[in-house]
Amino acid sequence: xxxxxxxxxxxxxxxxxxxxxxxxxxWKNSAGxxxxxxxxxxxxxxxNASAKSEHTAEAGILTLGIEGNYGEADDEKNVENAKAMAxxxxxxxxxxxxxxxxxLYDDIAAIDYRATVGPGLGKFLVDTEKTKLGVEAGVAxxxxxxxxxxxxxxxxxxxxxxxxxxxxxxxxFESVEYLPEIEDFDNYLLNGExxxxxxxxxxxxxxxxxxxxxxxxxxxxxEENDVSLIAALNxxx
Numbered sequence: 001x002x003x004x005x006x007x008x009x010x011x012x013x014x015x016x017x018x019x020x021x022x023x024x025x026x027w028k029n030s031a032g033x034x035x036x037x038x039x040x041x042x043x044x045x046x047x048n049a050s051a052k053s054e055h056t057a058e059a060g061i062l063t064l065g066i067e068g069n070y071g072e073a074d075d076e077k078n079v080e081n082a083k084a085m086a087x088x089x090x091x092x093x094x095x096x097x098x099x100x101x102x103x104l105y106d107d108i109a110a111i112d113y114r115a116t117v118g119p120g121l122g123k124f125l126v127d128t129e130k131t132k133l134g135v136e137a138g139v140a141x142x143x144x145x146x147x148x149x150x151x152x153x154x155x156x157x158x159x160x161x162x163x164x165x166x167x168x169x170x171x172x173f174e175s176v177e178y179l180p181e182i183e184d185f186d187n188y189l190l191n192g193e194x195x196x197x198x199x200x201x202x203x204x205x206x207x208x209x210x211x212x213x214x215x216x217x218x219x220x221x222x223e224e225n226d227v228s229l230i231a232a233l234n235x236x237x
Contacts, residue, residue, distance in 0.1 A: 027055045034232030046071040060090040081106040112145040130165040147219020155179045169199040190214040
């Protein structure tokens with residue numbers, strides 16, 4: 001199984017590299033920042049920051065991103081996480097090949113690191129100017145250190161993403177990702193996000209989203225589910 005995963009990874013990397021050489025890609029960069037504080041009967045601080053770069057060719061899109069979140073309640077840390085991601089999609093009419101990877105750190109969930117990388121195939125079920133709906137299926141290698149337990153395993157990756165332009169200045173978006181271990185389906189990760197983004201002007205927007213991370217086998221004494229609400233200003237750079 002691992003030989004198969006390694007082979008598929010090599011094929012995905014080669015396809016991505018070859019596509020990147022075909023055309024000069026154009027970059028689009030953005031950054032977001034959010035901060036909220038309360039003082040009085042309770043003292044809270046929640047801060048988040050993110051950056052995203054995307055360059056596009058006729059054949060596909062490469063997306064790079066990083067985000068971090070930090071929070072305190074009554075001088076006690078209750079949020080500290082960061083994530084870096086990379087994704088490449090090579091389009092073939094209504095279908096596309098993809099290579100997806102990310103690295104997660106979450107101090108509260110005792111995740112020293114969780115790296116996920118793997119290729120897949122996807123299809124645009126809806127692909128219009130206002131509405132995008134795609135589904136993906138593939139495999140992934142997961143390497144992690146959670147609650148001082150280090151392991152690596154192969155997983156299936158099933159994903160779905162959706163966005164809809166609801167007006168000239170606003171859009172809604174949603175995504176779900178399911179990662180069950182191939183040799184033990186009781187061990188799985190489930191990630192989801194839903195939100196809305198509204199433009200303030202041509203270079204800034206407000207983005208509000210809810211993210212849910214579910215780990216069926218968390219470290220001892222840790223919760224399976226982590227939900228976060230994030231509100232931020234996004235700027236086109």
